Amino acid sequence: MIIVHHLNNSRSQRVLWLLELLGVPYDIRRYQRDPKTMLAPPALKAVHPLGKSPVVTDGDLVLAESGLIVDYLIDRYGDGRFAPAAGTAARLNYLYWLHYAEGSLMPLILLKLAFRRVANSPAPFFMRPALKKVASSAQQGFVDPQLALHLGYLNDTIGENGHFIGDEWTGADIQMSFPIEAAAARAGIGPYPKLAAYLAKVHADPAYQRALEKGGPFALS
Numbered sequence: 001m002i003i004v005h006h007l008n009n010s011r012s013q014r015v016l017w018l019l020e021l022l023g024v025p026y027d028i029r030r031y032q033r034d035p036k037t038m039l040a041p042p043a044l045k046a047v048h049p050l051g052k053s054p055v056v057t058d059g060d061l062v063l064a065e066s067g068l069i070v071d072y073l074i075d076r077y078g079d080g081r082f083a084p085a086a087g088t089a090a091r092l093n094y095l096y097w098l099h100y101a102e103g104s105l106m107p108l109i110l111l112k113l114a115f116r117r118v119a120n121s122p123a124p125f126f127m128r129p130a131l132k133k134v135a136s137s138a139q140q141g142f143v144d145p146q147l148a149l150h151l152g153y154l155n156d157t158i159g160e161n162g163h164f165i166g167d168e169w170t171g172a173d174i175q176m177s178f179p180i181e182a183a184a185a186r187a188g189i190g191p192y193p194k195l196a197a198y199l200a201k202v203h204a205d206p207a208y209q210r211a212l213e214k215g216g217p218f219a220l221s
Helices: 011-024 044-045 067-079 087-121 127-156 171-186 193-204 206-215
Strands: 001-005 026-029 055-058 061-064
Touching: 001 011, 011 067, 011 171, 011 206, 044 193, 055 067, 055 206, 061 067, 061 127, 067 171, 087 127, 087 171, 171 193, 193 206
Parallel strands: 001 026
Antiparallel strands: 001 055, 055 061
């Protein structure tokens, strides 16, 4: 039996969505973030040494990292669905998005979040102006222009049908869903109508709705 070690408001939400699309039976083990630090609880370290989510167990296998989990589940349970055939140009494009989501896009979104927290940190009052200045300079000089570059690229690249590859959901859409959710919450995607339409399509998908029902509320700050 597949077990998803599911941390609230985390990347494991997209794993639940994929499993609902696959129609594969699975169980959920729930973990809650610390309300002050927003970190995962120590109990997750009993599953994987890094104590992060998502982690999926399938029999004796313990799988971490979203891209690996998505690739494994589709290869093991997809019956040829949700990924282009090996050896094709479409497959290379598919693998690109699996790596791009966490390798290129998410670091920028995490920087956006980090500098926002620096600017709002409970530092001594005499340090706050300097911290706000540093955070503002970093965001305006690097993070925001880079995010605009990437979000514009995605808006120009995604298909008119609202998919990253082909005409149906693939693992590329599953993997890209979380960073686009995070971008919408932390930077805004109003200027990027195709990304906004993509996210609306994700939210409206019946399998995504079932994943929310089973995994619980999902919201990013």
